[in-house]
Amino acid sequence: MLLELKNLMVSYKTREGRVLAVDKVSLPVEEKKTLGLVGESGCGKSTLGGAILGILPRETKITGKAIFNGTDLISMPSKELRFIRGKDISMIFQDPMTSLNPVMKLRDHFLETIFTHTKTSKEDAIAMAEQALKEVGISSNRLNDYPFQLSGGMRQRVMIALSLVLNPKLVIADEPTTSLDVIVQAQILQLLKGLQEKFKMAMILITHDLGVVAEAADDIGVMYGGHLVEYAPKFKLYKDPLHPYTKDLLASVPNTNIDDKELRFITGYPPNLMNPPQGCRYAERCSKAKEICKQKIPPDFYTDDGRLVKCWLYGEGEGK
Amino acid sequence: MMLKVKNLVKHFPIRQSFVKTMLTGEKKVVHAVNNISFNIEERQTLGLVGESGSGKTTTGRLVLRLIEPTAGSIVYRGMDITALKKEPLRKLRKEIQIIFQDPLAALNPYMKVGDAVRHPLDIHGIGNREERHDMVLDMLSRVNLEPASDFVKRYPRELSGGQRQRVVIARALITRPKFVVADEAVAMLDVSVRSQLLDLMLKLKEEFNLTYLFITHDLATTKYICDRIAVMYLGTIVETGSFEEIYKDPAHPYTKALISAVPEPDPETKKKKMIPAGEVPNAVDLPSGCFFHPRCPFAMDKCKVEEPPEIELSETRMVKCHLFDR
Ligand SMILES: Nc1ncnc2c1ncn2[C@@H]1O[C@H](COP(=O)(O)OP(=O)(O)O)[C@@H](O)[C@H]1O
Ligand SMILES: Nc1ncnc2c1ncn2[C@@H]1O[C@H](COP(=O)(O)OP(=O)(O)O)[C@@H](O)[C@H]1O
Ligand code: SF4
Ligand code: SF4
Ligand SMILES: [Mg+2]
Ligand SMILES: [Mg+2]
Numbered sequence: 001m002l003l004e005l006k007n008l009m010v011s012y013k014t015r016e017g018r019v020l021a022v023d024k025v026s027l028p029v030e031e032k033k034t035l036g037l038v039g040e041s042g043c044g045k046s047t048l049g050g051a052i053l054g055i056l057p058r059e060t061k062i063t064g065k066a067i068f069n070g071t072d073l074i075s076m077p078s079k080e081l082r083f084i085r086g087k088d089i090s091m092i093f094q095d096p097m098t099s100l101n102p103v104m105k106l107r108d109h110f111l112e113t114i115f116t117h118t119k120t121s122k123e124d125a126i127a128m129a130e131q132a133l134k135e136v137g138i139s140s141n142r143l144n145d146y147p148f149q150l151s152g153g154m155r156q157r158v159m160i161a162l163s164l165v166l167n168p169k170l171v172i173a174d175e176p177t178t179s180l181d182v183i184v185q186a187q188i189l190q191l192l193k194g195l196q197e198k199f200k201m202a203m204i205l206i207t208h209d210l211g212v213v214a215e216a217a218d219d220i221g222v223m224y225g226g227h228l229v230e231y232a233p234k235f236k237l238y239k240d241p242l243h244p245y246t247k248d249l250l251a252s253v254p255n256t257n258i259d260d261k262e263l264r265f266i267t268g269y270p271p272n273l274m275n276p277p278q279g280c281r282y283a284e285r286c287s288k289a290k291e292i293c294k295q296k297i298p299p300d301f302y303t304d305d306g307r308l309v310k311c312w313l314y315g316e317g318e319g320k
Numbered sequence: 321m322m323l324k325v326k327n328l329v330k331h332f333p334i335r336q337s338f339v340k341t342m343l344t345g346e347k348k349v350v351h352a353v354n355n356i357s358f359n360i361e362e363r364q365t366l367g368l369v370g371e372s373g374s375g376k377t378t379t380g381r382l383v384l385r386l387i388e389p390t391a392g393s394i395v396y397r398g399m400d401i402t403a404l405k406k407e408p409l410r411k412l413r414k415e416i417q418i419i420f421q422d423p424l425a426a427l428n429p430y431m432k433v434g435d436a437v438r439h440p441l442d443i444h445g446i447g448n449r450e451e452r453h454d455m456v457l458d459m460l461s462r463v464n465l466e467p468a469s470d471f472v473k474r475y476p477r478e479l480s481g482g483q484r485q486r487v488v489i490a491r492a493l494i495t496r497p498k499f500v501v502a503d504e505a506v507a508m509l510d511v512s513v514r515s516q517l518l519d520l521m522l523k524l525k526e527e528f529n530l531t532y533l534f535i536t537h538d539l540a541t542t543k544y545i546c547d548r549i550a551v552m553y554l555g556t557i558v559e560t561g562s563f564e565e566i567y568k569d570p571a572h573p574y575t576k577a578l579i580s581a582v583p584e585p586d587p588e589t590k591k592k593k594m595i596p597a598g599e600v601p602n603a604v605d606l607p608s609g610c611f612f613h614p615r616c617p618f619a620m621d622k623c624k625v626e627e628p629p630e631i632e633l634s635e636t637r638m639v640k641c642h643l644f645d646r
Binding site for chain 1: 371372480481482483510511512513514515516518519522537538539540541543544564567568577578579580581582583584585586587588589591593595596597599
């Protein structure tokens with residue numbers, strides 16, 4: 001196992017109070033595998049990624065463990081974490097324009113990343129940058145360009161090249177295709193998948209769209225209201241979703257089947273994490289809700305074949 | 321007929337130094353829309369589909385008369401509005417409205433929801449104070465922002481993305497338009513919220529007898545809302561047909577690519593991916609022949625030199641591609 005989250009909890013401090021964005025999440029990320037992390041906006045996906053990388057605001061409270069290659073990242077002093085972040089673990093964001101510096105040439109983005117983490121000669125660093133660009137299908141004479149000279153799809157390719165240039169073991173891609181058109185999205189997903197296999201990295205692919213990870217992921221984690229509500233190998237999850245939220249979310253994804261023109265969606269809105277409901281976070285929108293659901297948060301139940309599902313339909317559990 | 325667009329062209333000038341113009345003797349332009357024609361029947365929805373840069377937004381803005389066409393004509397309910405000016409144009413604005421992609425950018429952050437939705441009524445001088453207030457409350461509950469009396473007092477930042485888009489829709493519909501251009505109206509929202517909004521748009525269409533021009537880069541969303549589809553590439557319409565025809569049997573290689581790129585929520589799907597390489601080229605120096613030829617897996621020699629004609633496959637179906645030459 002490359003990374004293991006154990007009871008990870010993250011709460012933000014705001015003027016109005018604490019926001020419990022990630023609540024006791026435990027899950028594994030296997031070496032060379034892709035974990036698809038899925039859920040609606042505001043369910044805590046980016047927070048989870050940010051906690052692993054140690055890039056959340058300082059006053060954020062993080063408890064639990066994130067054990068990466070045997071060491072816990074959460075308790076690691078930020079000085080040491082700096083060596084891991086950007087090198088062993090790198091990040092790709094939704095909007096490359098905000099993570100690329102508009103007044104820096106591509107060349108300098110690469111040099112900065114490389115020099116921060118390694119002792120490399122300028123010559124070698126440039127060679128590394130050229131190679132990384134080649135991997136994502138961009139000609140090396142683009143190194144002198146500024147980010148604005150590239151299209152959205154090209155900028156995302158550059159972000160990918162930057163995240164790969166130091167051979168990370170884990171890449172966290174946070175909605176990398178959400179702002180792209182379908183065709184470019186498909187290109188980028190194919191590219192990511194190919195590079196992951198080639199460089200034998202693990203990846204956490206964050207998205208709100210179960211369609212996007214259907215091909216690229218190996219395992220899927222579904223989040224709702226700060227909880228991990230289901231975790232399963234991909235084929236099992238799509239074929240036989242267990243959690244009511246997973247079922248509803250899956251049903252709401254448009255497909256190209258012409259005979260299926262029914263619009264399915266989940267009514268209502270996700271809970272306010274400043275003041276989360278007492279019981280199951282999904283109870284208010286769930287068609288299967290029982291009495292206990294509104295009173296007690298369901299524990300993580302495990303099925304016989306090792307799937308996790310956080311729902312009272314799957315066990316009587318403790319303290320009934 | 322609600323709308324008849326004929327041979328519409330829009331070029332944008334690009335900034336270029338005077339010296340360069342002198343030397344090359346040519347003034348370069350962006351060919352955003354290149355001679356397109358389409359009709360929309362009353363109470364129907366036409367889906368305008370294509371990647372970024374294909375000219376969809378420009379087409380929408382032309383139809384709304386927010387920008388001047390370079391050539392061509394736009395006929396709205398029998399009236400030629402291509403060259404409409406000032407007062408009649410102002411009146412027209414009441415009848416033709418737009419819903420933008422990004423609700424956060426479309427709404428003034430310092431304006432309460434109630435004021436934003438009322439704004440068009442103020443502009444067009446519709447109703448007195450009280451009537452306006454009632455109309456706003458009514459419209460907010462029609463877009464399911466309830467209790468409406470609570471939502472009028474909120475600011476955009478206090479709302480979710482889906483709720484903000486509902487506000488934008490309420491504002492667009494408050495003057496009771498007949499024709500609405502929805503420009504990527506659901507693109508920025510979560511998938512699960514997208515279906516919710518599409519459902520709302522369908523409901524409102526029935527309630528207000530609306531006609532939509534539904535602009536999107538995602539063919540999958542057109543399935544639920546569009547009667548007909550026009551596929552656009554680099555400022556030209558490359559295929560039109562009923563929604564069923566295009567979905568069942570896409571003719572143009574670009575349409576095929578758009579359908580195959582839709583991410584299916586099923587890892588066992590046997591769909592063959594046909595993803596063209598590269599991106600839409602810039603619209604300044606257009607490719608020769610068929611505009612799609614540099615990316616087309618079926619391109620023939622003829623495609624590089626000869627612009628394909630518009631070929632009628634059936635009464636309702638047009639494709640612009642040499643594969644269908646007779
Ligand atoms: N810097 C922050 N300060 C306070 N609250 C935040 C901050 N970032 C995110 N949140 C809140 O935490 C919750 C989870 O957000 P996020 O992790 O961004 O979700 P997702 O990525 O799934 O959309 C949301 O309720 C969001 O409003
Ligand atoms: N105001 C403008 N000035 C110059 N070029 C423009 C302007 N608006 C759009 N364009 C260009 O016209 C082409 C079509 O753009 P647009 O209509 O926005 O396409 P779409 O909505 O399909 O993405 C693009 O190449 C775009 O850069
Ligand atoms: S615990 Fe209850 S409310 Fe929550 S998802 Fe399961 S059945 Fe629904
Ligand atoms: S005309 Fe030729 S290049 Fe254009 S789409 Fe048809 S086959 Fe492809
Ligand atoms: Mg996020
Ligand atoms: Mg547009």
